[in-house]
Amino acid sequence: MTDFLIDLGLSRGLAVLIAKTLGVFALATIGLVWTIFLIWIERKVAARFQDRVGPNRAGPFGLVQSFADAIKIILKEDIMHRGVDRWVFNIAPLLSVMAVLMLWVVIPWTPTLVGVDLSVGVVYVIAAGAISAIAILMAGWGSNNKFALLGAFRAVAQLISYEVPTVLALLVPVVLAGSMSLQGIVREQHVMYALAAPLTVLIFIIASMAELGRAPFDILEAESELVAGYQVEYSGFKFGLFYVGEFLHAYTVGLTMAVFFLGGWRGPFVDDLPALGAVYLFLKSFIGYFIVLWIRMTVPRVRVDQMLDLGWKFLVPLSLLNLVVVALVWKIYPGTDSIDSFSEAIGPSLVLLVVNILMILGVGAVLREQGRRERERIEAKQRALELGAEPVSDVAPAGAGR
Amino acid sequence: MTVNEWVFVGLFLALAWLLPATPIFLAKFLAPKRPNPIKQQPYECGIETIGDTWVQFRAQYYIYALVFLLFDVEVVFLFPWALAYNKLGLFALFEVIVFIVLLIVALLYTWRKRALTWAS
Numbered sequence: 001m002t003d004f005l006i007d008l009g010l011s012r013g014l015a016v017l018i019a020k021t022l023g024v025f026a027l028a029t030i031g032l033v034w035t036i037f038l039i040w041i042e043r044k045v046a047a048r049f050q051d052r053v054g055p056n057r058a059g060p061f062g063l064v065q066s067f068a069d070a071i072k073i074i075l076k077e078d079i080m081h082r083g084v085d086r087w088v089f090n091i092a093p094l095l096s097v098m099a100v101l102m103l104w105v106v107i108p109w110t111p112t113l114v115g116v117d118l119s120v121g122v123v124y125v126i127a128a129g130a131i132s133a134i135a136i137l138m139a140g141w142g143s144n145n146k147f148a149l150l151g152a153f154r155a156v157a158q159l160i161s162y163e164v165p166t167v168l169a170l171l172v173p174v175v176l177a178g179s180m181s182l183q184g185i186v187r188e189q190h191v192m193y194a195l196a197a198p199l200t201v202l203i204f205i206i207a208s209m210a211e212l213g214r215a216p217f218d219i220l221e222a223e224s225e226l227v228a229g230y231q232v233e234y235s236g237f238k239f240g241l242f243y244v245g246e247f248l249h250a251y252t253v254g255l256t257m258a259v260f261f262l263g264g265w266r267g268p269f270v271d272d273l274p275a276l277g278a279v280y281l282f283l284k285s286f287i288g289y290f291i292v293l294w295i296r297m298t299v300p301r302v303r304v305d306q307m308l309d310l311g312w313k314f315l316v317p318l319s320l321l322n323l324v325v326v327a328l329v330w331k332i333y334p335g336t337d338s339i340d341s342f343s344e345a346i347g348p349s350l351v352l353l354v355v356n357i358l359m360i361l362g363v364g365a366v367l368r369e370q371g372r373r374e375r376e377r378i379e380a381k382q383r384a385l386e387l388g389a390e391p392v393s394d395v396a397p398a399g400a401g402r
Numbered sequence: 403m404t405v406n407e408w409v410f411v412g413l414f415l416a417l418a419w420l421l422p423a424t425p426i427f428l429a430k431f432l433a434p435k436r437p438n439p440i441k442q443q444p445y446e447c448g449i450e451t452i453g454d455t456w457v458q459f460r461a462q463y464y465i466y467a468l469v470f471l472l473f474d475v476e477v478v479f480l481f482p483w484a485l486a487y488n489k490l491g492l493f494a495l496f497e498v499i500v501f502i503v504l505l506i507v508a509l510l511y512t513w514r515k516r517a518l519t520w521a522s
Contacts, residue, residue, distance in 0.1 A: 021413060078429055083444065098415070116407045338488070
């Protein structure tokens with residue numbers, strides 16, 4: 001593209017600028033149009049999980065359904081009720097889409113094609129991803145609605161609680177690769193980090209799901225308690241934008257997971273044909289995306305106190321411990337500071353995998369013990385209740401206040 | 403070159419605002435607009451809202467925010483170490499472990515102080 005423009009007689013700087021501008025435009029457009037298909041995919045997958053067929057009337061396999069929905073939602077009246085904070089209310093949906101779309105700019109699609117290969121890529125991913133918390137708080141605060149405000153409070157408590165484990169999980173690929181650029185992390189990934197450090201992937205998925213704010217962590221929009229949480233007052237396409245932001249974010253989790261832990265564009269024959277890398281990344285991104293959907297369809301919603309406990313009392317200590325263990329193993333194993341090929345990487349990766357499996361087993365044992373004790377405590381209380389003793393209530397009610 | 407790169411991030415930022423805003427502008431012309439006082443009430447399960455929306459909220463959110471701030475700032479300090487990990491020796495690793503242990507001690511302290519318990 002750049003060469004073509006130079007041939008047309010443009011100066012090099014201008015040619016690069018035009019080519020990059022077009023590329024950026026294409027990337028943003030593809031991202032948003034892709035969301036329409038994502039909604040279709042998610043509805044189809046969700047339907048299969050619930051033994052339904054899903055959308056199947058509009059077009060082949062119901063493919064056009066989401067387009068029809070998008071057109072319909074543009075034609076809906078945009079209700080602005082009394083007492084909203086206009087600026088905050090209107091900017092929030094745009095911000096929620098922007099926050100996710102900004103992540104796409106650093107994703108390396110092939111060995112050569114990447115929006116912008118920032119040297120601080122990982123920090124950028126974390127920073128851009130955290131903007132959605134502000135969008136949700138703005139939506140809840142600007143809505144002049146108590147449900148929305150409660151939802152926003154919960155959302156922010158949840159997002160900041162799970163921000164720490166996410167950051168700690170993303171430190172592991174940085175340690176293993178010795179690079180913060182996403183392209184650099186993919187290049188150093190001779191063995192998929194998901195195979196070397198599966199515990200980190202588990203932490204990353206759980207924390208990301210919480211940052212997504214979807215089931216089982218959807219207490220910020222818990223339908224049965226808060227109606228729709230922060231988005232209760234939105235209608236028309238402004239609601240649609242929150243929808244787009246949520247679906248695109250879910251897919252982007254799969255995408256970032258593929259880049260950080262599944263080797264990004266790496267695969268057979270990529271050296272000969274770089275464009276193949278985009279196909280591999282595309283296929284790998286569905287692994288994480290499907291796991292997110294699977295958990296969403298399977299697990300019931302957690303309570304607000306359970307959510308905070310899981311974040312602070314389980315994931316934060318575990319991810320700190322995990323980071324220390326990975327760093328120790330990688331340092332003690334000789335020759336890990338200059339790995340250039342698969343054969344050099346396989347040895348330390350196997351050791352790390354064994355250590356990780358031991359840790360997962362240990363954590364599982366601790367959790368089982370904890371669960372057993374919790375069960376016995378509740379059983380003992382019920383028995384005491386049946387015997388007619390004074391009831392002692394320390395179990396938080398389902399909608400534990402604001 | 404690095405300055406150049408951030409220009410495109412800026413460009414993308416502008417686009418990321420512009421593209422979602424387009425359908426909203428479209429909707430301004432296409433969508434009906436018939437406001438009436440009942441439609442414009444804040445939603446509250448069919449009853450009228452009593453009092454102000456921006457009420458006092460639980461102070462506990464504030465405690466979580468404080469703990470988060472502490473952790474997030476300290477975790478950011480780990481990034482330079484992770485980046486230079488391959489060039490540093492075992493000694494630097496033990497220094498970082500001491501740092502992380504201090505973090506864990508801080509976490510245990512807040513835990514013991516019941517700051518992490520969601521009181522109902």
